[in-house]
Amino acid sequence: MTEPVLSIKNLTTSFLVDGEWKSVVRNISLDVMPGETVAIVGESGSGKSVTSLSVMGLLPKSSSRVTGSIRLNGQELVGMDEVALRRLRGGEMAMIFQEPMTSLNPVFPIGRQISEALTTHMNLTAAEARAETIRLLEKVRIPNAASRLSAFPHQFSGGMRQRVMIAMALACKPKLLIADEPTTALDVTIQGQILDLIKTLQEEEGMSVLFITHDMGVVAEVADRTVVMFRGDAVETGPTDQIFAEQKHPYTRALLAAVPRMGAMDGQAVPLRFGIVDKETGVAGAEIPLAAPVDTNTPVLQVRNLVTRFDITGGWLGQKTGAVHAVEDVSFDLxxxxxxxxxxxxxxxxxxxxxxxxxxxxxxxxxxxxxxxxxxxxxxxxxxxxxxxxxxxxxxxxxxxxxxxxxxxxxxxxxxxxxxxxxxxxxxxxxxxxxxxxxxxxxxxxxxxxxxxxxxxxxxxxxxxxxxxxxxxxxxxxxxxxxxxxxxxxxxxxxxxxxxxxxxxxxxxxxxxxxxxxxxxxxxxxxxxxxxxxxxxxxxxxxxxxxxxxxxxxxxPDPARRLIRRAISNDEIKSPIRPVGYQPPTREYREVAPGHLVRIDDQTAEVAA
Structure with a gap:
């Protein structure tokens, strides 16, 4: 029988508060098998991130206490000394955090930060580490990887910074990747790219993933099995498709009901309130449509041909070298x-x-x-x-x-x-x-x-x-x-x-x-x-x-989509920076339905999926 890569048994994590130990995670048990993705889902304060930090051994020793068993490839992590744990982190297990800008060092180029993990855990020479860093950046689909080794974190977009974090986490080919809300703060298109990237890399490397999130839509797309946490307890565990088909705990029903679904407004003429589900009872509230009519004769705000640009200066004399065309000829009524x-x-x-x-x-x-x-x-x-x-x-x-x-x-x-x-x-x-x-x-x-x-x-x-x-x-x-x-x-x-x-x-x-x-x-x-x-x-x-x-x-939020890959471009969003003297083209629109206008555009290929 195949052994789990990660086996957690009766994990309880407590913090010292006002001289007393207060448990925030209680008796959590779960296994992550080779090549499997297990999602821990719940809202802020449910204990998801504390569980992951307990596994990584990143909680402060003076104010936290971890009991139970955490075994990584058969090795017991609870009670392991810091030196041995440090050898495992980055090597056998790695973690992607929610906010990459707080995890990357702003004063070092990203090439140096990834190389550090390689030289520390794999004893590579500087030249070997550089070549491997380029390969890793190419693997996470960062364009012109070799030329971006010397770039600093602030020179990347949010999605690209998250890719750098993934490259760093994968540097030493870990058996277990812990992804803690890796897409929460990202745009939907960048989120789609990161989810697809993690799935693709998992297939290529054969690693196991512990995926932490509060978004049931994301869970449906990535997880083989799901653990639902509520106020420090695991209230429901099972195969993802089973949890989506038949929720046994009212909190799971409340989480699923709160996910906005595309297409749920078909046939609805006006905005619609969510039917909030009670977390304790599972009883759903009514979806009430907006009653107040829109007065289309009374514009309270009119924007006409709005243009906002930010000058870019450079050189010894601080001359204008270009401008960020942030808003270009925008008009609408409200x-x-x-x-x-x-x-x-x-x-x-x-x-x-x-x-x-x-x-x-x-x-x-x-x-x-x-x-x-x-x-x-x-x-x-x-x-x-x-x-x-x-x-x-x-x-x-x-x-x-x-x-x-x-x-x-x-x-x-x-x-x-x-x-x-x-x-x-x-x-x-x-x-x-x-x-x-x-x-x-x-x-x-x-x-x-x-x-x-x-x-x-x-x-x-x-x-x-x-x-x-x-x-x-x-x-x-x-x-x-x-x-x-x-x-x-x-x-x-x-x-x-x-x-x-x-x-x-x-x-x-x-x-x-x-x-x-x-x-x-x-x-x-x-x-x-x-x-x-x-x-x-x-x-x-x-x-x-x-x-x-x-x-x-x-x-x-449909587990049947788990094997689907989106045809999304991996390029960064194009830059709005224009040179001095640039004149934007005159735009024309066509009406496809009453009030529904679309820009006539010869450059549709640049934004096509």
């Missing part, structure tokens, strides 16, 4: 009660449009009409009136909330700055808004670090509502959240839209969420809109190759 989604990969200009509208970034030309006034021509003294009309929710609520201010102070600040009332009025307003976003007014005395990610995002939404705006720009506001928290925040946004008649400019790269929340969708590529139209028309009949590429990359 109507009262409407959600218009801007979608595309990182670097396509979505967030720059939002920042240009708010004048957090100054555009070169174009008009931003709010209430008939051009926001671009307003003197800075009048910008407060613009920001009463339009508010922004950012992707990372922890970075946008002041860690030294209580939530009460954070919510009261805009109210007082705009002179909307007294401090007691501000306090009442803050309490009412906390209730509106589903939080208790008792939490107002807390600081941001005392909340979960989903709660912090709700607070950011409450702060955006303080000034009673007509438009909210939601910039990747649910991208970093667990699937069930994401569903709750989307439902909250739709509830507020129903009650308050809000208009949303919803910026996202997640096509499945966009399909759920949108009235209309605009697809962006290299700073330009390539396709725009009603959500139902665009999703049913995508015309531009880039739109089809985005849709094909969305993970589908």
């Amino acid at each position: 109507f009262k009660g409407e959600t218009l989604s801007l979608v595309g990969e990182s670097g396509c200009g979505k967030s720059t449009i939002g920042r240009s509208i708010m004048r957090l970034t100054e555009a070169q030309s174009g008009e931003v009409l709010v209430g008939g006034k051009d926001a671009r021509k307003m003197p800075r003294t009048e910008l407060n009136s613009l920001r009463r009309e339009i508010q922004m929710i950012f992707q990372d609520p922890f970075a946008s909330l002041n860690p030294r201010m209580t939530i009460a102070e954070a919510l009261a600040e805009p109210f007082i700055v705009h002179k909307l009332g007294s401090r007691s009025d501000a306090k009442e307003k803050a309490a009412a808004l906390m209730q509106q976003v589903g939080l208790s007014p008792d939490m107002l005395r807390r600081y941001p670090h005392e909340f979960s990610g989903g709660q912090r995002q709700r607070i950011s939404i409450a702060r955006a509502l303080v000034l009673e705006p007509k438009v909210i720009i939601a910039d990747e506001s649910v991208s970093a959240l667990d699937v069930s928290v994401k569903a709750q925040v989307v439902n909250l946004l739709l509830d507020l839209q129903d009650r308050l008649g809000l208009s949303y400019l919803f910026i996202s790269h997640d096509m499945a969420v966009v399909e759920r929340v949108s009235h209309r969708v605009a697809v962006m590529y290299l700073g330009e809109i390539v396709e725009i139209g009603p959500r139902a028309s665009l999703f049913a009949n995508p015309q531009h190759p880039y739109t089809r590429k985005l849709m094909s990359a969305v993970p589908v």
Whole structure:
């Protein structure tokens, strides 16, 4: 009988908190067989990453305690001394972390960082290590590998940095690869590439994979078997197709129900709330459609021929050598009660449009009409009136909330700055808004670090509502959240839209969420809109190759797709940098259905899947 590569028996991991040991992972048992992929799935705080760090022996010895058995190819890891563990790490087992920029050393070129693993574990000469590093970079499909050895981490895109991490992890041909949320922060197309890459390399190298994620769509595409974790316990284990076909635990049903599925909106004319499943009982809530109508006669925001560029300077005199054409000739209207989604990969200009509208970034030309006034021509003294009309929710609520201010102070600040009332009025307003976003007014005395990610995002939404705006720009506001928290925040946004008649400019790269929340969708590529139209028309009949590429990359929660490989280009997204004097071509659009426009384009091959 074949022995497992990794065998975990009754693993319990505890941390020292206020002088007492508190267990965060309890009695976990699982085996990973040769060539097999086992997924550990659960939300933040379920114990997934602690399990992987326990296996790697990376938890601090002074404040953590690991009991039970962890055997790698028959060797017991629990209690093994640090020197022996270090020999196994990178050699017999390797790990890919969620955020490659925090795992790669920013002051060393990537070639040196990969070579270090080879010279440490395999006793290769410098020349041999260099040749092997080039081979590894080519293996993970990094173009012009030999010329990029001297490049630093910041010179790579997020997807390419993750590929470098995979190359480093594979350097010594480990028997076990632990992938801890390796695609969570990536665009859907880059995520698709990384998932396919891991599957392909697994077949070529015959290694076993322990894949950690909260996304059941990703689980369906990669895992042979699945372990579902909830609050430190393994609540369900089995073959992936069996878990998807018949969930025995209510938490598994809740995780699956929270995954937005492409095509779930077929036949739905308006945005639809998620039917949240109770994690304790498994009972599903209703999927309620948006009731408030869109007033197509009242544009609350009009953007006309917006152009935003960032100069690039160089040489001794700091002369202009080119420009990043971040937004190029973009026009659209946003109507009262409407959600218009801007979608595309990182670097396509979505967030720059939002920042240009708010004048957090100054555009070169174009008009931003709010209430008939051009926001671009307003003197800075009048910008407060613009920001009463339009508010922004950012992707990372922890970075946008002041860690030294209580939530009460954070919510009261805009109210007082705009002179909307007294401090007691501000306090009442803050309490009412906390209730509106589903939080208790008792939490107002807390600081941001005392909340979960989903709660912090709700607070950011409450702060955006303080000034009673007509438009909210939601910039990747649910991208970093667990699937069930994401569903709750989307439902909250739709509830507020129903009650308050809000208009949303919803910026996202997640096509499945966009399909759920949108009235209309605009697809962006290299700073330009390539396709725009009603959500139902665009999703049913995508015309531009880039739109089809985005849709094909969305993970589908169907285990039957596990052997499917997407035909996705491995190139990095093309650069929006243009030389001095560059004149962008005049674009023309054709109407394929009422309100559904697609750019007429001779360069479709450059974005084709």
